[in-house]
Amino acid sequence: MRLLLVVTCLLLAAAAAARAASTQADFDAALAAAAAAEKEAGALKNQWMPTEQALAAAKKAAAAGDFDTAVAQANEAEALAKASIAQAKEQQDAWKAGVIR
Amino acid sequence: MRRLYSILIAMMLLAPAHPPRAAADDAVNPDADFKAFRDYFTKTFAKVPLDDFVNGPYSMDAELRKQWQAIDDFPPYDFAVERGKEMFATPFKNGKTYGDCFANKGIGIRQNYPYFDDNSGEIITLELALNRCREANGEAPYSYVKDEMASLTAYMAFTSRGKLFDIKIPNDPRARAAYENGKRYFYTRRGQLNFSCASCHVQNPGNHIRTEVLAPALGIVAGMPIYRSEWNGMGTMSRRLVTCNSQTRAVPLTPQDEDYRDVEYYLTFMANGLPVSGPAARP
Numbered sequence: 080m081r082l083l084l085v086v087t088c089l090l091l092a093a094a095a096a097a098r099a100a101s102t103q104a105d106f107d108a109a110l111a112a113a114a115a116a117e118k119e120a121g122a123l124k125n126q127w128m129p130t131e132q133a134l135a136a137a138k139k140a141a142a143a144g145d146f147d148t149a150v151a152q153a154n155e156a157e158a159l160a161k162a163s164i165a166q167a168k169e170q171q172d173a174w175k176a177g178v179i180r
Numbered sequence: 181m182r183r184l185y186s187i188l189i190a191m192m193l194l195a196p197a198h199p200p201r202a203a204a205d206d207a208v209n210p211d212a213d214f215k216a217f218r219d220y221f222t223k224t225f226a227k228v229p230l231d232d233f234v235n236g237p238y239s240m241d242a243e244l245r246k247q248w249q250a251i252d253d254f255p256p257y258d259f260a261v262e263r264g265k266e267m268f269a270t271p272f273k274n275g276k277t278y279g280d281c282f283a284n285k286g287i288g289i290r291q292n293y294p295y296f297d298d299n300s301g302e303i304i305t306l307e308l309a310l311n312r313c314r315e316a317n318g319e320a321p322y323s324y325v326k327d328e329m330a331s332l333t334a335y336m337a338f339t340s341r342g343k344l345f346d347i348k349i350p351n352d353p354r355a356r357a358a359y360e361n362g363k364r365y366f367y368t369r370r371g372q373l374n375f376s377c378a379s380c381h382v383q384n385p386g387n388h389i390r391t392e393v394l395a396p397a398l399g400i401v402a403g404m405p406i407y408r409s410e411w412n413g414m415g416t417m418s419r420r421l422v423t424c425n426s427q428t429r430a431v432p433l434t435p436q437d438e439d440y441r442d443v444e445y446y447l448t449f450m451a452n453g454l455p456v457s458g459p460a461a462r463p
Contacts, residue, residue: 124439126431127372159372166374174367177378179213179220 109153116160236395240386264335281313290340337458362446371428403460
């Protein structure tokens with residue numbers, strides 16, 4: 080019984096460690112990746128508003144010291160930016176299929 | 181979960197947006213496009229008189245039309261026309277006026293805009309021409325989306341009512357490239373909602389998006405600028421394009437971006453032969 084309690088405590092501690100608070104460095108890396116993807120979307124003239132909103136939310140959370148939220152929002156922004164890039168590239172030819180003929 | 185959501189969106193985007201079709205003919209042929217475009221709308225909406233397409237959603241929905249006719253007893257754009265008329269007649273600091281920048285002193289010329297300028301090789305919209313006129317006369321440019329610009333274009337459209345659009349696409353590779361770019365912009369899906377201009381205004385005229393009745397692309401430029409109840413004020417063609425983009429959750433381009441001017445060129449060419457109806461009121 081005592082062993083089970085110890086193991087449970089160790090597992091909880093490990094889980095907590097796994098969920099350890101993100102750091103400024105984590106945020107910086109996530110933000111850099113998101114910003115690079117959004118810049119690429121901008122070069123394709125195909126940025127999305129939710130990407131911009133996620134980037135703003137990430138910066139706001141980081142400024143408040145909430146790096147978990149900041150990293151999550153930056154990751155969200157990167158995923159959205161990549162989707163907008165994929166859309167732009169797919170549409171470079173796909174638009175022709177919709178033309179009235 | 182959010183990551184999964186984003187991946188799902190990406191998968192949707194990568195899926196074919198249309199059924200497979202024959203390979204597109206890449207040759208630029210505005211006249212063939214015009215015929216196909218006109219045939220599509222006149223056959224799809226066979227009961228709508230051709231000239232009525234300039235009335236946008238009112239040509240598609242009888243109830244909405246009744247409301248519009250009631251509103252038009254006291255047109256909400258009248259103030260803009262009056263203000264624009266006054267502005268048009270007021271000299272710049274150097275003594276010149278807007279009329280000095282335009283053919284026929286700027287009266288009754290809306291139907292010729294946008295046009296291809298063979299000196300600069302770019303598309304000149306009425307809004308762009310007005311701000312360039314201001315700058316050439318030492319005045320600061322106006323915002324492209326509303327207020328003064330909407331008033332000036334409202335007055336110029338008002339003096340052109342009933343005149344038929346007559347947009348030329350000269351046999352100049354730069355003009356044809358601008359036309360083709362406008363066409364590309366019109367049919368390209370964008371924004372998180374993955375909509376093109378055509379998604380609403382070719383595939384769904386007369387249908388509702390929330391409470392709005394979608395206008396047909398044919399003649400959609402003819403009523404500009406417009407008083408929109410949704411805006412509680414006037415808006416220019418630039419404002420309409422910016423708003424369309426943001427409604428699809430795309431980051432809008434800068435007003436009068438080359439793509440916006442080119443799509444206006446494309447759409448106005450498609451409206452050739454239809455009468456200027458602006459300024460107009462829209463829900």
